[in-house]
Amino acid sequence: MNRFQRRLAFDATMQVIATGLALIALAMMAWILVTLVVKGANALSLRIFWLPMGPPDGSGGLANAIVGSFIQVMIATAIAAPVGVLAGTYLSEMGQSSRFGASVRFINDVLLSAPSILIGLFVYDIAVRPFGGYSAIAGSLALSIVILPVVVRSTEDMLRLVPGSLREAAFALGAPQWKVVTSVLWRAGRAGIVTGMLLALARAAGETAPLIFTSLGNGSWSFTLTEPMGSLPAAIYQYASSSSQAWVDLSWAGALVITVGVLVLNIVSRVVLAGAGRK
Amino acid sequence: MTADTLIDRPGTGTGRLKDGKGGTADIIFRFALTMAATLVLLVIAAIMLLLLRGGLPALMKFGPEFFITTDWDPNNEIFSAGVMLYGTIATAIIAILVAVPASLGISFFLTEVAPQVIRRPVGIAIQLLAAVPSIIFGMWGFYVVAPIMRDLVQPALISGLHWLPVVGYLFAGPAKGTGILTTGLILALMILPFMTALFVEVLESVPGVIKEASYGIGSTTFEVFTTVSVPYGRTAIIGAAMLGLGRALGETMAVTFVIGNANRISASLMASGASISSVIANQFNESAPGSLLQSSLLLLGFTLFVISFIVLALARYLVRNRLKG
Numbered sequence: 269m270n271r272f273q274r275r276l277a278f279d280a281t282m283q284v285i286a287t288g289l290a291l292i293a294l295a296m297m298a299w300i301l302v303t304l305v306v307k308g309a310n311a312l313s314l315r316i317f318w319l320p321m322g323p324p325d326g327s328g329g330l331a332n333a334i335v336g337s338f339i340q341v342m343i344a345t346a347i348a349a350p351v352g353v354l355a356g357t358y359l360s361e362m363g364q365s366s367r368f369g370a371s372v373r374f375i376n377d378v379l380l381s382a383p384s385i386l387i388g389l390f391v392y393d394i395a396v397r398p399f400g401g402y403s404a405i406a407g408s409l410a411l412s413i414v415i416l417p418v419v420v421r422s423t424e425d426m427l428r429l430v431p432g433s434l435r436e437a438a439f440a441l442g443a444p445q446w447k448v449v450t451s452v453l454w455r456a457g458r459a460g461i462v463t464g465m466l467l468a469l470a471r472a473a474g475e476t477a478p479l480i481f482t483s484l485g486n487g488s489w490s491f492t493l494t495e496p497m498g499s500l501p502a503a504i505y506q507y508a509s510s511s512s513q514a515w516v517d518l519s520w521a522g523a524l525v526i527t528v529g530v531l532v533l534n535i536v537s538r539v540v541l542a543g544a545g546r547k
Numbered sequence: 548m549t550a551d552t553l554i555d556r557p558g559t560g561t562g563r564l565k566d567g568k569g570g571t572a573d574i575i576f577r578f579a580l581t582m583a584a585t586l587v588l589l590v591i592a593a594i595m596l597l598l599l600r601g602g603l604p605a606l607m608k609f610g611p612e613f614f615i616t617t618d619w620d621p622n623n624e625i626f627s628a629g630v631m632l633y634g635t636i637a638t639a640i641i642a643i644l645v646a647v648p649a650s651l652g653i654s655f656f657l658t659e660v661a662p663q664v665i666r667r668p669v670g671i672a673i674q675l676l677a678a679v680p681s682i683i684f685g686m687w688g689f690y691v692v693a694p695i696m697r698d699l700v701q702p703a704l705i706s707g708l709h710w711l712p713v714v715g716y717l718f719a720g721p722a723k724g725t726g727i728l729t730t731g732l733i734l735a736l737m738i739l740p741f742m743t744a745l746f747v748e749v750l751e752s753v754p755g756v757i758k759e760a761s762y763g764i765g766s767t768t769f770e771v772f773t774t775v776s777v778p779y780g781r782t783a784i785i786g787a788a789m790l791g792l793g794r795a796l797g798e799t800m801a802v803t804f805v806i807g808n809a810n811r812i813s814a815s816l817m818a819s820g821a822s823i824s825s826v827i828a829n830q831f832n833e834s835a836p837g838s839l840l841q842s843s844l845l846l847l848g849f850t851l852f853v854i855s856f857i858v859l860a861l862a863r864y865l866v867r868n869r870l871k872g
Binding site for chain 1: 583585656680684690691769798827828863
């Protein structure tokens with residue numbers, strides 16, 4: 269084999285290895301999904317969406333945890349989305365080149381990847397300890413800090429995609445800046461901004477670490493925001509490490525539910541975003 | 548856009564029309580935007596300060612030795628960070644050593660090897676892996692991966708490598724399935740999609756002409772990748788790898804399931820350990836407010852915050868400079 273053939277052979281080998289690595293990654297994804305479906309199917313029934321968590325014999329469901337997750341994620345979104353959209357708008361419309369804008373952008377990026385368990389500790393310190401107990405509102409607050417940086421980032425990115433000529437046209441009509449932003453820019457970037465919120469919401473729905481020191485989890489129905497409230501990830505965490513096989517089965521069913529939910533939200537937002545991008 | 552624009556494009560100029568048109572409403576609006584942006588800064592500052600405040604009693608009691616000794620004894624109220632620092636860093640390093648080459652390989656596949664039609668679907672499928680909640684990785688790691696590690700992988704590693712000098716110590720001891728090595732591998736899988744996406748973004752920003760120039764003098768596809776594309780995006784690739792490292796350092800739920808939760812350092816990668824995040828997840832709810840245990844856990848949290856802040860800040864600096872530049 270001469271030098272040229274060796275190089276070609278090496279190139280072919282590396283291409284095969286790269287293809288193999290991609291296949292392995294896809295296989296891992298498939299493996300996780302298959303595991304979830306197979307193990308989750310054991311305890312998956314309509315009952316888990318209907319009955320609250322019960323005794324270790326597995327006669328209960330997960331309904332209170334699912335509803336609790338839904339409530340906390342919704343409150344968290346209601347807190348974080350307005351602040352996030354305003355801050356993202358600041359970065360795109362006012363702070364493009366200022367030093368303050370650069371610091372906010374930088375810190376937001378750090379917050380985006382910050383360990384979520386530290387957010388749990390922080391909220392414990394400001395919203396659990398001073399008020400003497402775990403509460404759903406503390407859990408929502410922790411999730412809102414998970415959501416905030418995602419919304420800030422996606423809002424900024426989306427507004428930057430709005431052509432400058434749209435801004436000019438609006439200003440030329442004599443509109444003040446608040447009018448330009450609210451009726452032109454936010455409207456133009458609406459699909460993208462909403463997608464960012466959906467992705468943030470999906471991420472928050474799967475977070476466990478920020479909840480275990482804040483809303484703790486609750487084995488029965490609770491709609492009081494100042495009391496501990498169940499959440500699907502916290503229920504999965506509690507059941508998955510228990511010694512009752514029925515509870516472990518239930519935790520797999522919960523894991524299947526949450527993963528399907530999060531993946532559907534992700535796929536839907538990608539489709540929405542792709543549709544908005546083509547316009 | 549034409550050259551005679553009156554208003555700068557976002558990201559390039561000094562701002563909007565500045566003649567104060569819009570009056571009070573605009574002043575209020577701009578104030579609201581600025582406040583929201585300030586809140587982002589305040590949140591991270593508050594996280595850091597409160598963790599430090601909570602950890603101060605432990606820091607006063609144990610001093611700098613907290614970070615180098617390895618005792619963790621709640622009964623006698625003696626705490627230190629050595630074991631968890633080791634567990635956090637060792638698992639993150641394994642994750643990076645596995646995930647960086649794998650992500651580079653997959654991004655080579657996605658940017659050069661794969662036919663155009665399958666690039667997007669494969670890319671999206673790998674991206675979806677990043678959306679799977681971390682507790683799912685934990686359960687899958689504990690119930691599915693750990694038994695395989697215990698029965699197949701670890702016995703093979705131990706019998707194959709334990710006789711080697713020095714390296715042998717890393718592969719000694721009973722195969723338990725859970726532990727440092729398994730945790731590192733699960734973390735690698737968790738950061739892989741995220742890192743691959745960043746690598747692909749960097750590699751796609753390499754100008755076609757310089758790749759073509761390299762092909763023109765007879766380079767193979769892989770040679771163009773290693774001698775042109777990767778060196779061109781080197782800074783951003785290092786930054787992206789550090790972002791992955793930052794995520795691996797702070798990951799909690801997956802680690803808590805598979806690290807084995809032991810309060811000691813063993814030379815063997817098969818052994819159980821503990822990470823900063825896993826100890827906080829396991830013990831914080833059992834600590835009484837104001838106790839030395841709680842203060843030590845908060846000090847551990849502060850330590851993790853500082854480590855990840857430095858790693859993430861450096862990473863963002865490298866990535867931003869390159870992708871924007």
